[in-house]
Amino acid sequence: MTSARQAILGRLRSSGDPAAEYEQIARDYLIRHHEQDLRELLAERLADYRAIVHDAPVSELPTALREGPYVIPPDLPAEWTAGLADRVVTEPYDLEAVGGVITGCAVAIAETGTIVLDHGPRQGRRALTLVPDHHLIVVTPDQIAADVPEALARLDLTRPLTFISGPSATSDIELSRVEGVHGPRTLEVFLV
């Protein structure tokens, strides 16, 4: 394989100082498109993509649960699931057999209605938020970023990342959007 590597790199031999040239790239775009009321904007944009949004304290979370046990990451704050001791389970558990999953998140992007998981604290490994059909996410005010640049600046790209904007969807039939294919078919967000 060394030969293919050498052949490809040999045909690309460049000159100049990439780091200095990189600094010259014109970035005249806006760093954010909205300044204020980011929480309201996030709620509106999440709802645009058919996420169910609750502007409510975390104590109301139990009202959103449907049938079956809900899986949670082991480090989920106890007050998020107060009174739900008989409804929540932790891994190892058959993820196909749960009704849903409850997690926190790393960052939320108001402009695009996106929630980003970095699968760190309160989020669990990636499969946890993928296999169950109902995903309940708790977003705290400090996690809301105005726009994509600010969100990326807060994230560590070397962690596994999942950007979620609404429930699973497809535009593959006549280019019209249909919600609910392989990922969770219901996305429910608590803006606490």
Added chain:
Amino acid sequence: MTNKPDPNSTSNLGGVGGGRMPTYVGMPSFPKAAREAVADSRLRANLAHATGTIRERRQRAVDELPDWAELREAARQIKDHTLRHLDHYLMMLEEKVTAAGGTVHWARDADEANAIVARLVEETGEREVVKVKSMATQEIGLNEALAERGITAYETDLAELIVQLGDDRPSHILVPAIHKNRAEIREIFQRKMPSAPADLTDDPAVLAEAARRHLRAKFLSAKVAVSGANFAIAETGTVLVVESEGNGRMCLTLPDTLITVMGIEKLLPTARDLEVFLQVLPRSSTAERMNPYTSAWTGVHAGDGPSAFHLVLLDNGRTAINADPVGREALRCIRCSACLNVCPVYARAGGHAYGSPYPGPIGAILSPQIRGIGSDVDASLPFASSLCGACYEVCPVAIDIPRILVHLRARAPKKAPERLAMTAAAWSLRTPKRLAALQRAAARGRRFARHARMPRSWTDTRDLPVPPAQSFRQWWKEGR
């Protein structure tokens, strides 16, 4: 014409690119294929409906951002910068991916890439792989190459699944089954999907549900996945896949082994560059502020996702394209498909007429560059355009597609009568005297012009003008 690409017919004749990509068997030149497609009124209706819908929605999504022009310019500059220093950034990527526990492979062409992937699958002992929709693996004909080695590839994207079950070919970059309407999709599912319910309707939600059930067990039991990549970040070694359905997340997360095939031009220097591309791609592609799911991973992550990650870096003509000062712009492409959706030629001829996994305006400049202008279809592709420029207008990385089309037209082999006509024209136009003499001769012969016989390809669609009684220069001279 058979439906499947023939792996033996990969061409790299007369190569600009020197890459290899399947040419669909017996693929006629564009005008011939387009004539058949235009006669198919159902195809035209399906395409007009789908592209019309997405065109308006894209415009709304773009108009929402007052700084779209600045984002587009930044995207262009980032891509151009990366392409100028591709060797530098590729080595950086390799180092970072390796440090994060991944393995990097290099492939000069389609055959090398296919052989690497087949060997990696064989080493796991598995005979099946699940696939995330990927243009790079379409380009190299990976599924067919794996089938030859006894490995079955299951497409998991809904549209790719429709194409695979229907024994069909993709006709659009983003929505490969765009040429099928809901009734046709229902019919394919009823015929080829054993788990489809007897009362399956043609409601898109019902069809999506059938696909979910069909693939569920596959996802949960798959040991090996193959994906493409939308972006890779040199600085961190991170690879990203942008998708909608969650089939990507399934493939990238649940199997033990992940093999990603990525064209070398997909690279971006730093994490910061994503702030531009994660804004321009979804709005250009599916007309959304953000697509439902984007996954990013860096090598392997302990206790989360695949325990083995292989990244296959694919050249397949790209280094040669990068050396062409005009044609290289095509390598900025982020495969959004906005150019297809606005193209009047694509909307009427459909994707199959382009004879390549890359249809539409971007296909017309990519295919002849990757494969080289050898076959009839590749020689005709640079002419598969009215040069209206709509593709350039909507391109989020500002690829001047009309300019590259003209550039490639100059390179396309000319037929003998055309060469003769051009030689004659060049001779006549070389001096004013020759032109004036010919104009006088034409004026004298104008009463014969009505009966003049021109090649049918000209007069079929246009009238042959009768030469004027007097040339402009004669008239000018007399009037003074």
